Amino acid sequence: MSKTATLKTAKAVKTDAAVKTAKTVKTGPATKPKVDNSVSSLIAANTIIKLTIPQADVKAGCQKVLAKLAKTTKAPGFREGKAPLELAENVIGQSKLIEKTFNDVVAHAYYHAVVDQKKQPLTQPEFDPISLSMEKDWEVEAHFGERPEIKLGDYQKLVETALKTIEADKTTDKAPAKAQTEAELRELKLRAIFKALAEGIRPAIPELLLRQETRYELDDLVKNLTQLNLKLDEYVAKRNITTQDLSNELAATALGKLQLEFILGAIAADVKFTATSEDFDKALAEIKDETTRAKIKADAQTMRQLEVSLIRQKVVDYLLKI
Incomplete structure (x- = not known):
């Protein structure tokens, strides 16, 4: 137990937990809660960092996800999990593959970006996909809340x-x-x-x-x-x-x-x-x-x-x- 720890928000998510358990929520740009105009000026913008996932990582992640999903996929003429990957991929569908791959590779990229940039998120992130082409690097924006700067003054x-x-x-x-x-x-x-x-x-x-x-x-x-x-x-x-x-x-x-x-x-x-x-x-x-x-x-x-x-x-x- 640290003797130098200072007061923190009781329900705020600790940085490590927020990073390691990141939920890959796909969302558009985050919007402010609907509140009275008298307090809307007290709502600050979220922190936004841009994630670029190399195409090689995307393809590797996709193959890993495909192999996992193929084990429980049923295809005509084959027992469950026994269909060739090419056939299993057609049955699974590209949209599902992208979704599952997104959850894996984006969470990984987010974790490393937060650590590298020394960010301290207090919330789970929300992700805004910018480009998810399987033929290019993926580009995603991560939105999260950090501790606000408090200017105590007098x-x-x-x-x-x-x-x-x-x-x-x-x-x-x-x-x-x-x-x-x-x-x-x-x-x-x-x-x-x-x-x-x-x-x-x-x-x-x-x-x-x-x-x-x-x-x-x-x-x-x-x-x-x-x-x-x-x-x-x-x-x-x-x-x-x-x-x-x-x-x-x-x-x-x-x-x-x-x-x-x-x-x-x-x-x-x-x-x-x-x-x-x-x-x-x-x-x-x-x-x-x-x-x-x-x-x-x-x-x-x-x-x-x-x-x-x-x-x-x-x-x-x-x-x-x-």
Whole structure:
């Protein structure tokens, strides 16, 4: 476990995973999610890299795919998998061969291009075929989302202003600053701080990353509705909104979450917050069940999530003290 890791988006795909498990989705140029005009300017373009796959690699990949498919291909007059490759190729069809070959050779080319160009994708790629002639090199564009550049500026000033507003409202009858408990006041301050940071810094989020996070939001909503024995269309009808309204809401929620995570991550890096061994020990000591504690320590992903949580907490505490 690295002691120098900084805050990362909780659901963002790690670079290696995004590269090695690339899904070869054939698509046209990626389009932005449909959101209100007020937030459309906060959607950044995806990173695009051009892949050129040599004709020799295409043909080699095609022959490999053909040999594999031929093993389960039935042709007139031959038992399954026993037809000559030339005949099997006719049965399989060129479109299917190109599709299967595409999945193999493009994923391979994408992996090496990302490594060579030192890209750090946070999403699965989408591919836009430019030329797939079997007689020439293949040309494909790969679209993916990377970590946006966060220009923090004088973020301390934004936080100070937000906290002063909360303190000023406490002396009046203004809601919602009239918190009843310290916990409520802390929550009010955090909401004000997060809002001020998002509105002041306004980081733009890559379209594919926003689309991915919006899907997570939809999946969570559907899961919660299922537990209530409620279908999505029923939920939309009960709220008297359209599916486009719901889509806008989910995209806006996803955008806000991503902006906040990247901002907090940038602040963690700026202040050089880390999760130390002592931090881990203290957090794990609070888990009384030894079996549960052992499982957490043995699971790298869970420990990474704990690391993110510990660093985030340090950032939050730091912001509240500004």
